Amino acid sequence: MVNKTExxxxxxxxxxxxxxxxxxxxRLFAKQGFSGTTTKKIAQEAGVSEAMVFKHFANxxxxxxxxxxxxxxxxxxxxxxxxISEELKNKDDFxxxxxxxxxxxxxxxxxxxxxRLLLHSALENHELSKTFFxxxxxxxxxxxxxxxxxxxxxxxxxxxxxxxIVRAFVGMMIHHSMSxxxxxxxxxxxxxxxxxxxxxFANILLNGIKK
Amino acid sequence: MVNKTExxxxxxxxxxxxxxxxxxxxRLFAKQGFSGTTTKKIAQEAGVSEAMVFKHFANxxxxxxxxxxxxxxxxxxxxxxxxISEELKNKDDFxxxxxxxxxxxxxxxxxxxxxRLLLHSALENHELSKTFFxxxxxxxxxxxxxxxxxxxxxxxxxxxxxxxIVRAFVGMMIHHSMSxxxxxxxxxxxxxxxxxxxxxFANILLNGIKK
DNA sequence: TGCAAGTTAGTAAGCACTTACTTACATGGA
DNA sequence: TCCATGTAAGTAAGTGCTTACTAACTTGCA
Numbered sequence: 001m002v003n004k005t006e007x008x009x010x011x012x013x014x015x016x017x018x019x020x021x022x023x024x025x026x027r028l029f030a031k032q033g034f035s036g037t038t039t040k041k042i043a044q045e046a047g048v049s050e051a052m053v054f055k056h057f058a059n060x061x062x063x064x065x066x067x068x069x070x071x072x073x074x075x076x077x078x079x080x081x082x083x084i085s086e087e088l089k090n091k092d093d094f095x096x097x098x099x100x101x102x103x104x105x106x107x108x109x110x111x112x113x114x115x116r117l118l119l120h121s122a123l124e125n126h127e128l129s130k131t132f133f134x135x136x137x138x139x140x141x142x143x144x145x146x147x148x149x150x151x152x153x154x155x156x157x158x159x160x161x162x163x164x165i166v167r168a169f170v171g172m173m174i175h176h177s178m179s180x181x182x183x184x185x186x187x188x189x190x191x192x193x194x195x196x197x198x199x200x201f202a203n204i205l206l207n208g209i210k211k
Numbered sequence: 212m213v214n215k216t217e218x219x220x221x222x223x224x225x226x227x228x229x230x231x232x233x234x235x236x237x238r239l240f241a242k243q244g245f246s247g248t249t250t251k252k253i254a255q256e257a258g259v260s261e262a263m264v265f266k267h268f269a270n271x272x273x274x275x276x277x278x279x280x281x282x283x284x285x286x287x288x289x290x291x292x293x294x295i296s297e298e299l300k301n302k303d304d305f306x307x308x309x310x311x312x313x314x315x316x317x318x319x320x321x322x323x324x325x326x327r328l329l330l331h332s333a334l335e336n337h338e339l340s341k342t343f344f345x346x347x348x349x350x351x352x353x354x355x356x357x358x359x360x361x362x363x364x365x366x367x368x369x370x371x372x373x374x375x376i377v378r379a380f381v382g383m384m385i386h387h388s389m390s391x392x393x394x395x396x397x398x399x400x401x402x403x404x405x406x407x408x409x410x411x412f413a414n415i416l417l418n419g420i421k422k
Numbered sequence: 423t424g425c426a427a428g429t430t431a432g433t434a435a436g437c438a439c440t441t442a443c444t445t446a447c448a449t450g451g452a
Numbered sequence: 453t454c455c456a457t458g459t460a461a462g463t464a465a466g467t468g469c470t471t472a473c474t475a476a477c478t479t480g481c482a
Contacts, residue, residue, distance in 0.1 A: 011446060011461060033334060035247040039438060049463050054439060116334060122393040123244060123331055133394045141400055158418075163401040164411045167390065168383045175382030182333040183344045189352055190374040200375045207369075208419030222427060222480065250472060260429050265473060 010047070018056045019070075021046045026067055030113035033120045034064060068128045071114060072135075080104075080140060093151065093206055100144075101173055101198035108177035109194065115181050141166050148209075157209045165209055172201040221258070229267045230281075232257045237278055241324035244331045245275060279339045282325060283346075291315075291351060304362065304417055311355075312384050312409035319388035320405065326392050352377050359420075368420045376420055383412040 012020065024046045028037040039060055043050040057063035081088070083103055087095030108115055121128035145162035152159055176197055180187060192200075223231065235257045239248040250271055254261040268274035292299070294314055298306030319326055333340035356373035363370055387408055391398060403411075 014460070017461080033244055033246065035244065036335065038436080040436085048461090050438085051440080051464085052462065055461080060438065119330060120334055123327060123334070124247065129394060137394070138400060160411055160415070161401075161403070164403060164408065165415065167387055167401055167408075168412055168415050171382040171384070171386030172379045173382070174386050176378055178385075179378065183340060183348070189349060190372075190378055192372070192375060197375065197378075200371055201379055204371070204376065204379050204419035205415065206419075207421075208415035208417075210418075225426070228427080249470080251470085259427090261472085262430085262474080263428065266427085271472065 021053055021056055022067060022070055025063055026113055026117065029120065030116035034124055064126065068131060072131065081143060094202055097169065097202035097205060098198050101201050102194055104173045105177060105194040105198055112181045115177060156211060158211055160209060169205050232264055232267055233278060233281055236274055237324055237328065240331065241327035245335055275337065279342060283342065292354060305413055308380065308413035308416060309409050312412050313405055315384045316388060316405040316409055323392045326388060367422060369422055371420060380416050
């Protein structure tokens with residue numbers, strides 16, 4: 001007979017197990033997409049039987065929906081402007097754009113899974129990307145284009161459609177993060193610190209639109 | 212009995228059918244990814260039995276590989292600098308950047324499937340994205356950063372790492388195309404012509420880096 | 423009439439999901 | 453301190469359906 005102490009039985013509380021399965025699923029969905037990930041594989045990686053997955057989540061779609069909630073709580077709803085409130089008061093243009101860029105790049109680097117999940121979601125027409133887009137991306141667009149518009153009235157920025165400027169700026173950051181996550185993770189083409197990237201992107205943009 | 216003339220039998224030549232199946236597969240892979248697309252569905256949409264798919268392509272992976280070849284021939288290997296040779300000779304900075312941007316945006320718009328296919332491929336770690344990246348993207352990086360480097364020596368551009376500048380510029384275009392393809396196909400946030408987008412992107416970048 | 427285009431009717435393996443069962447453990451009364 | 457017991461964590465072994473893929477056959481056309 002096998003001594004019980006040899007075989008470590010890890011029996012978790014329901015809530016803990018739920019979150020563990022959720023996080024395994026996030027990792028796998030990020031890596032292989034929704035339809036590329038089987039519930040069996042999720043169970044295996046979580047170290048439980050497949051039935052446990054369905055005890056915690058009614059079905060695979062519900063598991064996906066719960067991931068959205070989980071991620072939205074942990075990431076989407078942080079205020080992206082909280083850290084640049086001082087710069088905003090002072091109309092410190094570089095501080096604002098640098099701060100936003102650095103913040104975004106750091107977040108993306110910390111949570112590459114989230115980027116992949118978002119992309120999978122967008123490609124598969126799931127809800128996550130729509131939710132994220134409506135509640136987060138468009139907020140950034142509104143805020144930044146509002147600020148740019150104000151600075152145009154101040155006579156500091158050139159009169160270019162503000163949303164085009166935002167698109168250019170967001171594009172620099174997103175594409176940089178995506179390059180580092182998807183196409184060139186070893187950064188063979190370009191290897192720079194987040195600080196330098198943020199600084200140069202902010203400089204290029206602000207030089208590009210200042211009068 | 213059904214009159215045969217009523218029922219149009221479309222019996223294609225082998226090569227025609229092959230390409231038809233291939234193009235259906237491209238559309239479906241682009242829409243739903245590799246593992247999200249069944250061979251049955253491909254056959255249905257092509258209007259043949261599933262067995263026909265396997266008569267033309269040894270297996271699903273081979274079908275995917277052949278799509279890569281097909282797409283690489285049709286798209287990847289076009290010379291992206293052919294259309295701006297005149298501007299290059301004259302060192303017409305705006306002409307060059309505007310031309311490249313407009314060319315890219317137009318291509319992306321024409322072939323949204325290709326963007327989606329590339330993204331799916333990158334997310335699923337298939338070969339297409341690596342091939343495309345190595346043979347096409349890095350060529351653009353080399354070329355553009357070479358040109359920027361030259362203009363820096365001419366004393367016209369600021370001394371910023373050229374590849375960061377390229378990343379910023381490519382980011383504007385890719386992100387704009389991706390926004391219009393993935394997140395905001397109805398262009399609620401921003402609706403501009405390719406010409407205007409290309410013009411503003413080129414302006415922002417060139418203002419941003421000129422001395 | 424030969425041969426390529428096309429189909430029908432499979433196969434085994436894999437899929438999401440379920441049922442019916444077992445095991446670990448906190449709790450409270452003796 | 454002990455041990456009975458209810459409950460929640462956990463499993464084995466399926467279900468019916470779908471998947472990629474095949475073999476053996478039929479049909480239309482040069």
